[in-house]
Amino acid sequence: MKDVVITDCACVAEDGFGNRRTWQSWDGAAPGADDLRWSMFSETPFDAFRRLDALCRYALSAVELLTLPPPAAGGRRPDLGLCLGTQYGSLDADIAFIRTANNASGPSPRLFTYTLPSTALGEIAIRHRITGPNLCVLCGPDSGMAALREGTFMVADGTVAGCVCLGCDAVSMPVAGRSVGYAYAFVLERAPAACEREGPLARLIPGDAGCTPARCVAAHDALPALFRYVASSARPAGEPPCESLCLRAAAHPAAPCLLCNLDAG
Amino acid sequence: MPDIVEDLKEQVIKALNLRDVTPEDIDPDAPLFGEGLELDSIDALEIVVMLEKRYGIRVEDMDVARQAFRSVNALAEFVTENRESCEQTE
Amino acid sequence: MRTDRVAITGIGIVSAAGWTPEELWSAIEAERSGLGRLTLFDSPRCGHVPVGQVIGDPAARSGLSRGSRTDHFAVCAARDALEDSGLREPGPAADRRRMGVVLGGTTGGMLSTEAFLQKLLLDEAFDAALLRDHQCCAATEAVAAGLQLRGFRATVSDACASSNAAVAIGCDVLRSGEADVMLAGGADSLTRLTLNGFCSLLNVSHEGARPFDAERSGLSLGEGAGMLVLEREEAAVARGARIYGLVAGYGSTCDANHLTAPMPDGSAAANAMRRALEMAGIAPAAVDYVNAHGTGTVTNDLAEARALRAVFGSRPPAVSSTKRFFGHTLGAAGAMEAVVCVLAMQRQRFPANLGFRTMDAEVGFAPVAHTCDGTIRAIVTNSFGFGGNNCSLVICGREA
Numbered sequence: 001m002k003d004v005v006i007t008d009c010a011c012v013a014e015d016g017f018g019n020r021r022t023w024q025s026w027d028g029a030a031p032g033a034d035d036l037r038w039s040m041f042s043e044t045p046f047d048a049f050r051r052l053d054a055l056c057r058y059a060l061s062a063v064e065l066l067t068l069p070p071p072a073a074g075g076r077r078p079d080l081g082l083c084l085g086t087q088y089g090s091l092d093a094d095i096a097f098i099r100t101a102n103n104a105s106g107p108s109p110r111l112f113t114y115t116l117p118s119t120a121l122g123e124i125a126i127r128h129r130i131t132g133p134n135l136c137v138l139c140g141p142d143s144g145m146a147a148l149r150e151g152t153f154m155v156a157d158g159t160v161a162g163c164v165c166l167g168c169d170a171v172s173m174p175v176a177g178r179s180v181g182y183a184y185a186f187v188l189e190r191a192p193a194a195c196e197r198e199g200p201l202a203r204l205i206p207g208d209a210g211c212t213p214a215r216c217v218a219a220h221d222a223l224p225a226l227f228r229y230v231a232s233s234a235r236p237a238g239e240p241p242c243e244s245l246c247l248r249a250a251a252h253p254a255a256p257c258l259l260c261n262l263d264a265g
Numbered sequence: 266m267p268d269i270v271e272d273l274k275e276q277v278i279k280a281l282n283l284r285d286v287t288p289e290d291i292d293p294d295a296p297l298f299g300e301g302l303e304l305d306s307i308d309a310l311e312i313v314v315m316l317e318k319r320y321g322i323r324v325e326d327m328d329v330a331r332q333a334f335r336s337v338n339a340l341a342e343f344v345t346e347n348r349e350s351c352e353q354t355e
Numbered sequence: 356m357r358t359d360r361v362a363i364t365g366i367g368i369v370s371a372a373g374w375t376p377e378e379l380w381s382a383i384e385a386e387r388s389g390l391g392r393l394t395l396f397d398s399p400r401c402g403h404v405p406v407g408q409v410i411g412d413p414a415a416r417s418g419l420s421r422g423s424r425t426d427h428f429a430v431c432a433a434r435d436a437l438e439d440s441g442l443r444e445p446g447p448a449a450d451r452r453r454m455g456v457v458l459g460g461t462t463g464g465m466l467s468t469e470a471f472l473q474k475l476l477l478d479e480a481f482d483a484a485l486l487r488d489h490q491c492c493a494a495t496e497a498v499a500a501g502l503q504l505r506g507f508r509a510t511v512s513d514a515c516a517s518s519n520a521a522v523a524i525g526c527d528v529l530r531s532g533e534a535d536v537m538l539a540g541g542a543d544s545l546t547r548l549t550l551n552g553f554c555s556l557l558n559v560s561h562e563g564a565r566p567f568d569a570e571r572s573g574l575s576l577g578e579g580a581g582m583l584v585l586e587r588e589e590a591a592v593a594r595g596a597r598i599y600g601l602v603a604g605y606g607s608t609c610d611a612n613h614l615t616a617p618m619p620d621g622s623a624a625a626n627a628m629r630r631a632l633e634m635a636g637i638a639p640a641a642v643d644y645v646n647a648h649g650t651g652t653v654t655n656d657l658a659e660a661r662a663l664r665a666v667f668g669s670r671p672p673a674v675s676s677t678k679r680f681f682g683h684t685l686g687a688a689g690a691m692e693a694v695v696c697v698l699a700m701q702r703q704r705f706p707a708n709l710g711f712r713t714m715d716a717e718v719g720f721a722p723v724a725h726t727c728d729g730t731i732r733a734i735v736t737n738s739f740g741f742g743g744n745n746c747s748l749v750i751c752g753r754e755a
Binding site for chain 1 (some may be wrong): 490511552613
């Protein structure tokens with residue numbers, strides 16, 4: 001097993017947006033999916049952004065804020081994987097599509113592509129020319145954690161040198177009593193290569209590292225907690241920096257944690 | 266013909282959700298795909314859906330579509346021809 | 356980690372060509388297609404396209420008191436696979452927390468969602484309970500609960516590559532020691548959404564899919580479930596299990612090119628096969644049979660043919676797409692075709708590429724025209740999905 005480190009993280013969420021260096025809270029209320037502007041996240045023009053569905057908009061915004069490992073010759077990234085975890089997947093698009101299919105205008109082929117949550121991965125892969133494995137997992141509230149876990153294994157066993165792991169949801173319907181919109185993204189890399197480029201931020205150790213469940217952060221809070229842990233700027237004032245963080249799946253409260261993040265780099 | 270061209274511009278903008286594009290932005294002779302509006306083959310399929318809904322023209326062969334969807338003017342020509350043939354058969 | 360070999364010790368299938376591996380194999384021997392008329396729902400926009408609809412009452416067979424059509428398929432195939440492996444009743448000493456499940460799927464309980472939507476449209480009432488079955492993880496939960504698999508649980512939604520990716524994850528979980536038994540597979544039912552969607556992409560065939568044929572005119576949708584019981588080879592041998600073969604390798608890549616169309620040169624698909632073979636330690640020349648993705652669309656089959664030629668040279672091994680037997684079952688396709696591969700290896704017979712008549716010069720080779728004898732030690736099976744997702748598995752005998 002190879003050492004896996006987090007080299008960057010970014011989020012577009014209710015409390016703010018940015019990467020580990022640029023995170024800031026929103027100026028006023030958090031914008032909804034329709035109010036996300038590409039210019040908030042990037043200086044490179046991307047006209048098609050406004051035509052993407054909400055899930056893609058959140059996912060692509062967060063990934064745009066990341067510093068990715070440099071591409072190989074030819075501009076492609078064959079040694080980079082991509083994992084998305086999403087609880088509600090393409091629910092909004094599913095319902096919008098069924099509506100178009102039932103009314104006079106007929107089914108929309110564009111909307112059909114968005115009824116697959118993995119379309120967000122396709123859009124990211126195309127934009128950043130990521131040609132390594134990509135994987136979309138749905139595991140209820142553990143989805144983001146599951147993506148992080150799969151990405152960690154992919155890097156640890158040498159399948160790829162790095163992996164972009166995302167937890168993302170965008171649902172306008174009141175699924176959890178209200179609408180939901182967020183994306184958390186992490187870049188995972190193998191330790192030696194990443195350390196040469198920039199200091200690693202946190203080491204991920206898959207599996208049970210002997211911690212007690214009481215110390216673990218449950219999965220539905222895991223990605224925000226991990227983000228705050230890595231990006232100290234996102235930590236609420238007065239909250240002391242923690243030395244270690246353990247993450248476990250909410251669906252298996254008795255199970256040992258799935259990812260232990262022991263070193264603050 | 267001019268009416269169809271204007272109508273097609275509006276329909277294309279609506280069908281393809283081109284939020285920041287106005288009918289004046291579309292050059293009727295410019296290629297619709299690959300450059301200009303940066304449309305792709307899924308947009309071409311959206312136009313197929315639009316043609317059936319708006320003009321009652323069914324396109325089932327993408328080779329026909331590729332020819333017909335070269336530009337807005339080409340599209341207008343295609344609509345005129347096919348609408349006539351529809352009317353004749355009715 | 357990656358040194359443990361993973362054995363297949365049980366299989367289960369639900370398809371338009373049969374409810375058991377034996378039924379499916381008789382259809383393959385008789386070269387009888389399961390494609391037929393859609394009676395599950397009306398499809399006024401799509402006309403009478405043939406589909407691989409599962410005949411019979413899934414709810415009665417699954418015995419579940421609730422759940423979507425997809426859930427019923429998944430539970431039936433999963434139960435049969437566990438039964439087949441001898442692990443249905445693993446004994447009082449067995450730790451069910453060491454038995455996990457990972458499934459691929461794309462539409463989940465979409466048919467139930469349509470009821471939710473009707474309610475939403477009619478009286479604007481938001482009834483979240485109706486959405487319970489919607490997500491594709493509902494089938495995973497139904498299988499885990501119904502068969503008391505209390506360990507690792509995950510659902511993959513990677514479009515049509517979903518269940519090949521699920522099999523790969525199942526192997527990883529065994530290798531990392533997180534579980535001792537993994538049920539890996541996929542399930543998807545026919546829905547209005549997928550039928551309308553594929554029709555809007557103009558790639559559904561009106562005469563039924565004819566993969567790799569010069570006159571192929573599109574795909575045919577299907578439904579069903581396929582399941583594999585996976586264990587570490589050593590443990591399977593120790594308990595005296597019957598071993599069908601190994602999942603020796605898997606490889607996954609992304610085209611990063613187009614959301615729905617495959618990359619014309621098939622280069623990323625070729626890399627997925629190469630990665631899988633490399634992991635298996637098997638040279639392309641040692642591959643005896645390829646179960647192709649072969650949807651029957653003009654673009655997929657051509658791109659896949661180019662990928663096959665890139666990996667295997669101008670004379671590829673025996674190739675067939677078995678999609679005309681039960682349709683393209685999307686998230687279930689990879690696992691169902693993995694079951695076909697296991698049966699082919701067990702019987703040492705190449706399954707026919709049903710629907711093939713005329714060679715396409717651009718494809719450049721003829722697939723297996725009729726089910727026939729062959730020596731099968733190593734198999735590559737492909738699944739490619741929207742988003743440019745390619746996932747290949749290598750299935751082989753223990754001595755390959």
